[in-house]
Amino acid sequence: MTGDSEKTYRFKTENKFLVKSGCKKRMWRSLKQILTADRTLPWHNDAVLYYSINAPPTFKPTKKYSDISGLPAPYMDRHSKLFYSNAEEFATVRSLPMDITAGYLQLRGANTIVG
């Protein structure tokens, strides 16, 4: 399926949203924008909407896994804040440059304020 917007089909009443290339393009609202717009409306109390079906935040303590290997990690390197599971990994953690440790932390989302 290659985008061929110039083609017309006989079963079509009109091209509704497709535009010829070179014309002004309509920008679509992202899901986020749609939901934000939805949120501002005074919905009835028992209306179930897309944004209201999100999973609740977790109440269980999160388990710690090594950032290097994914094994359960009982330890944390105080210097870089990375989790590690044994001495071997600790050596690895210590040898990593700053940008890589930062990448690992970001991957785990350790930089969020709430977490």
Add this chain to the structure above:
Amino acid sequence: MESVLVLKDYKTVPDIVHEYSPTLKFGHIPLVIDNGSYQCRVGWSINDEPNLIFKNLIARPRKDRCKKDAEPPATPPIQIVTHFEAQEQVFDYIFSHLGIDNDGSVPHPIAMTEAFVTPNYCRQLMSELLFEGYGVPGVSYGVDSLFSMYKNDIGDTALIVNCGVEEILQEHCSIALDYQEEIRKWANPDYYEANVQRVQLPYVQTTSSSGLTAEQQKERKKEMARRLLEINARKREERLAEDEEQLNQLLAIKRQISNIHMRIEKNKQRIVAAATAEENLENRPTGRLNPPTEPERSRLGSMRRDLRQPLLKSILSYSFQYRELVARREARRARRAAMVKRRTAAAAERMRVISRLAAAGDDFGNQDSDWDAYKRAPELMFQPSMMGNLEAGLAETMEYVFKHFSPEDQLLLANNVFLTGGSSQFPGLKERLERELLEMRPFQSTHKVVVAKNPSLDAWYGARDFAGSNEFENWCISKEDYYEMGGEYLKEHYASNKYYKSPAPIVDNTLAPSIDSNVVKEEIVVDC
């Protein structure tokens, strides 16, 4: 450990254009579209199987590069369509491949799936597209997981676990029954070696390196080394020439200084000589030489002064230049020394880091730990915190849902946990869910997990049964309904979303009162 998985490129086969038989053309046969986020399945309601199954995405040739860019019409996380230009292309594709050749309209009612709790705005655009773009007589929307549930005939009360997009992973992944236990096993190197699976991604070797033999590469390396040596030699020569030049300059200055010294001496002597001559003249006045008159004498004195001053000046300036040059040379030397130092300590460290970074990109896959992801990735469903997502996992969310019901209803739900959607084909998901239920449910209570017979296709089968039923016409939104009730309107039926009419927005009186409450349309026009 020799199990190396080779990921094949997904070969797509072009869909055939189906025949548009008179039965279809004049029979007003409903068309069933399961518009999933991964695949789109389309077929007539009188058929047993869908006619078209294709990946719901559009390849678009990029202008700047020759690469193809895949752009799914649906936006993750679940299949809510937001990009309707793409959706229109998908419809074009569907209708043309079904061979529809009716002029000006598509004369078939459409049964279509939509995501659970689709925002009204999206449904409005979808209806607008179908009614105004294709002139369909009617459309009915239903939730795919509900269709799937009714297809599996498990009753009206169930806790549905619908897992969306299926991807390549599911063939190789499984869900750990007990993740902690599993991961502890993996910590043991023997177990690791026995179970690790290596994945070979499709890899195209770059032509530049592949065209050279080892011999040629060695040759090239030698060449490089030679060139490097040459460069170094040239640099040394340049430096030597520079130094010599400087030395010559300095020597010239030295010569000049001695010259000046000599001149000064000469001048001094001359002055002395002149003074003695004067005295002699005064002592022995002969008629031949007139003693210098007063003005003449003063002229001589001033001449002496005049001579001395520029001389002094030039000496000063020369010595100053000399000192300056020496200072500059010293600075240069110091800088060179610093460079040498940098090359040894700090630079070496920096190079080490850089080379490690470069290598880190390359040796992915050499280390075994890179590849145990095949159980870790699906585990994210249960522990989103591993990825930094603070939402509750699947099991915890189920527990949360249970809490909203009375104990009796909870029991009903727990005994009818229905698993559908592409991702539910993960091996082990059912067992894992059963285990989680056992953990969360009261002691000795029962529970049951049902997996859809065909998790990816049951939604289409369910929708087909729905479209084939006698009541289908009543569940369809007709063109009149569309114009009467607005684009977001939805006729509720057993497998549909609930319809909540969009309330009028709170009108802020300070704003212009011309905002039409129903048409919340926002168009941003951009030149392309």
